[in-house]
Amino acid sequence: MFVALAAFSWGLSGGIGGILMGQGWDPVVVSFYRGAIGLLFVLAWLAVRPQGSGLASGRLWFWSAVAGVGVAGNFSFYFLSIAEGSVAVAATLMYCAPVFVYLVSFALRLETPTAFKWAAIAIVMLGIVLLTGIYDLGAGDVTLIAAGAGLLSGLSYAVFIFGFKFAAPHGSPQAILVIAFAVLILILFGLGDVEQMVAVLDTASWPLFVVLGVLGAGLSFIFYIVGLKHTAPAVASIVAMVEPVTASLFGVVFLSESLGALQVLGMALILFTVTALSIRASSQRNVVQPVPPVDQEKTPNPIDRR
Template sequence: MVILAALCWGLSGGIGGILMADGWDALVVSFYRGAIGLLFVLVWLALRPRGSGLSNPRLWFWSAIAGLGVAGNFAFYFVSIAEGSVAVAATLMYCAPVFVFLVSFALRLERPTLFKWIAIVMVMIGVVLLTRILETGAGGVTPLGVAAGLLSGLSYALFIFGFKYAAPHGTPQAILVIAFAALVTILIWTGDAGQAVAVLGAPTWPLFVILGVLGAGLSFIFYIVGLNHTAPAVASIVAMVEPVTASLFGVVVLGESLAALQILGMGLILITVTALSVHSRVG
């Protein structure tokens, strides 16, 4: 289930890249991904309404925070793809656990250790190699693309914290309903309303549906159900399927390319973040 979720997320990055190459705005693409996801989790909640916790104000508060995080994650991720490439955007987003650790250090929820600091430095080196920040005139990835990719990871970290603090007060499906409703509301106000309406009559509307089904509808359900039957350390490892799938989609389908140092940087990030997640959850 977790592998399927990660595979769906990886493919959704490539599909988003195709839609934005056709001229669709990143926020509009994010809106449809979230709106279709909302329909799926509403059905899930209707089928399993018991113990939802929807009468608990704390559930609403933390779920709304999670919704803000997932809205930022979707939007910044697609902006990063538009300004760079699917491979770079997906790998930068995979840095989310690093942001979780840094916030946890600041809030004293996690104890800093030498291993964790070394891992964070290794990820930063990987980001420098992947984005080619130090290369003068290096094309392909703009500063906005790099910033958006990192912000997508930071937003995902916010979603993780929101979901974690909402979990004791209600069911996963109730949390996701509130989170996706918050996401849709945010993107309605910030996106291009004219483009959003135009999607309904566009020949590419089936791609929007596939994006929503894979990128939010089925994937989040797969992931939540999968986590109930999978050790967290194992889930951390198989989550690497997402950036790898997205990168392969970008190279094979979208014709993107990566230099040798960028591939080295990508490998450094994927291996280090996975090791960091496993070390934390096992320890």
């Protein structure tokens, strides 16, 4: 239930972000407030559960900062892809994050390539071609910026996965998320439109920003990590499909978006193939294995999400 709630919340956050950007708000500003409100929640979580935080560890700070760079890119590129394209396309492309994890793992020799993995990656690539329509950009609705930003959001999420994974042995998930969200705020404040950021505090749209932060980064991350403690990773991988499905339905119902038959086929290829990869990885438990955490139950692996 907790994993499903987290995935559902992430899906809704994409749609809410789409509404805000439709009102003229910059993707970086939307991402900033999503992370800032999320930081308040994980700070409260850390205050309630300070045991084993690991905040005295330099390695925790370093890898958590790497995770922060990843989540900053993930939020920003995701909303940029929505602004330039659609919620459905952006959410599905972000769901490709495990493919980037595999490719980086192959390059670093942390993962052994197999025919199954290469075939799965090839199917995902075919799905991306069909979903984005890059074979016929002149007739397609998805721009190069939208497609590129969507893929970069997935790549950024892969960076978050690596950062979180390497930080996990040195502290608690709430401490990692506090540092990661703090880094996100610093990065996006430097990149964003400061005038717009200030204007948010005195706009009629501020309730949407609050809901976005609560659903997209506050309660959702807590729900997800707590849920993983009581859920088999293979089940979590399947349940996580709630996110792109929810985002797509939100776009169709509330933002008047539509997908062609080939785009729907491409989306299906991506979702089912990535889910199969995640299930296989969770059964083998051999993806990106650094020194294991002292308490594996305490700090679950976020790769099981997508």
